[in-house]
Amino acid sequence: MATKKDLERLRRxxxxxxxxxxxxxxxxxxxxxxxxxxxxxxxxxxxxxxxxMKHSTDRLRREYEALTxxxxxxxxxxxxxxERDRNVFRILFESDPYDFDSEFERRKGATYEAVVGRSxxxxxxxxxxxxxxxxxxxxxxxxxxxxxxxxxxxxGRACDNIPAIQPVINKQLTLLTAxxxxxxxxxxxxxxxxxxxxxxxxxGSRVFATADGTVRDVSLRNSTHGQTVVIDHGNxxxxxxxxxxxxxxxxxxxVRRGDIIAxxxxxxxxxxxxxxxxVRMNGIRVDPVHYFFMELSPTEYQRLMRIAQSGMQSxx
Numbered sequence: 001m002a003t004k005k006d007l008e009r010l011r012r013x014x015x016x017x018x019x020x021x022x023x024x025x026x027x028x029x030x031x032x033x034x035x036x037x038x039x040x041x042x043x044x045x046x047x048x049x050x051x052x053m054k055h056s057t058d059r060l061r062r063e064y065e066a067l068t069x070x071x072x073x074x075x076x077x078x079x080x081x082x083e084r085d086r087n088v089f090r091i092l093f094e095s096d097p098y099d100f101d102s103e104f105e106r107r108k109g110a111t112y113e114a115v116v117g118r119s120x121x122x123x124x125x126x127x128x129x130x131x132x133x134x135x136x137x138x139x140x141x142x143x144x145x146x147x148x149x150x151x152x153x154x155x156g157r158a159c160d161n162i163p164a165i166q167p168v169i170n171k172q173l174t175l176l177t178a179x180x181x182x183x184x185x186x187x188x189x190x191x192x193x194x195x196x197x198x199x200x201x202x203x204g205s206r207v208f209a210t211a212d213g214t215v216r217d218v219s220l221r222n223s224t225h226g227q228t229v230v231i232d233h234g235n236x237x238x239x240x241x242x243x244x245x246x247x248x249x250x251x252x253x254x255v256r257r258g259d260i261i262a263x264x265x266x267x268x269x270x271x272x273x274x275x276x277x278x279v280r281m282n283g284i285r286v287d288p289v290h291y292f293f294m295e296l297s298p299t300e301y302q303r304l305m306r307i308a309q310s311g312m313q314s315x316x
Contacts, residue, residue: 158235160211160212160256160257161211161212161213161233161234161235161237162211162233162235162237162291163210163211163233163237163239163279163288163291164210164211164257164291164292164293164294164295165208165210165211165257165258165292165294165295166199166208166210166292166295167199167207167208167209167210167239167241167275167277168199168201168205168206168207168208168264168275169205169206170199173300173303173304173307175199175200175201176197176198176199176289176304176307176308177198177199177200177274178194178197178198179194179197179287179289179307179308179309180194180195180196180197180285180286180287180288180289180308181193181194181287182194195278195285196240196242196276196277196278196279196285196288197276197277197287197288197289197308198274198275198276198277199264199274199275199277200272200273200274201264201273201274201275202264202273203245203263203264203265203266203273204245204246204263204264204265205263205264205275206260206263206264207241207244207260207261207262207263207264207275208257208258208259208260208261209231209239209255209256209257209258209259209261210239210257210277210279210291211231211233211237211239211257212233212254212255212256212257213231213232213233213234213237213239213254213255214231214232214234214252214253214254214255215229215230215231215232215249215250215251215252215253215254215255215261216230216231216232216238216251217229217230217251218230218247218249218250218251220247223268224268224269225240225242225243225268225269225276226242226243226244226265226266226267226268226269226270227242227243227244227245227246227247227262227265227267227268228240228241228242228243228244228268229241229244229247229249229261229262231255231261236281236282237279237280237281238279238280239277239278239279239280240276240277240278240280241261241262241275241276241277242268242275242276242277242278243264243265243266243267243268243270243273243274243275243276244262244263244264244265244267244275245262245263245264245265245266245267246262246263246265247261247262248260248261248262248263249261249262279291289304289305289308292304
């Protein structure tokens with residue numbers, strides 16, 4: 001028989017169990033309500049953090065759209081400027097400008113396609129082979145340099161009689177407007193051999209002797225070349241300077257490299273003020289661009305060669 005104390009103990013244990021169950025149920029109910037409330041609140045309202053992030057995203061989106069519009073407008077302006085530049089080039093020189101950027105992009109794309117499909121081992125082997133070839137070329141160049149240095153040392157002062165500078169001040173390499181080769185004649189509109197280079201410079205610009213020598217001829221009469229000076233350098237080389245405005249030397253006068261021999265002009269059959277410059281070797285006209293080595297670095301020489309190959313029209 002259970003005593004009264006035992007029954008009371010059972011009742012208290014049962015009430016405790018019921019209280020625990022009730023509290024547990026209340027907890028889960030309130031937790032569910034809180035979750036539902038949070039979900040519902042999140043669907044219709046933003047938390048402060050979400051509100052700030054959303055407005056920040058909207059601001060970035062607006063800035064991106066504004067920058068995109070500005071970029072598009074600048075692209076259009078640059079394309080228009082580029083087209084106007086090409087049109088001016090065509091009007092002045094009657095030829096299409098050389099597009100170095102497109103050629104560079106094509107070369108870069110071809111190089112990438114040639115490399116991307118090769119394995120690492122193959123690339124290492126090819127790199128090793130290229131290094132070996134470059135070392136061989138370096139050794140050859142070193143031998144050539146030593147031989148050239150020996151020839152220069154043996155030549156002595158005779159090197160001063162080789163044309164080796166530009167006849168005008170052209171540090172930015174922007175004054176060369178027509179190179180050696182076949183060019184459209186500005187007056188006859190026919191393809192003719194242009195056996196020198198043209199520098200577009202203002203009238204009165206200084207013209208320099210490109211090597212030591214003796215003035216062989218001074219032409220002041222009105223010919224197609226206008227006022228002209230020819231210098232004999234005594235070693236098979238001759239240089240000619242045409243379309244001059246004012247000549248400062250006389251026939252038979254000795255000049256040294258860098259001496260001012262004349263001022264540029266627009267005499268003779270000339271489209272605009274410029275200097276026509278020629279180099280002759282044993283009576284044969286050669287490309288003067290290859291005779292600027294004393295003042296041009298290899299990079300500047302390559303740049304000038306690219307300018308000379310851009311299909312320009314002569315001014316005489």
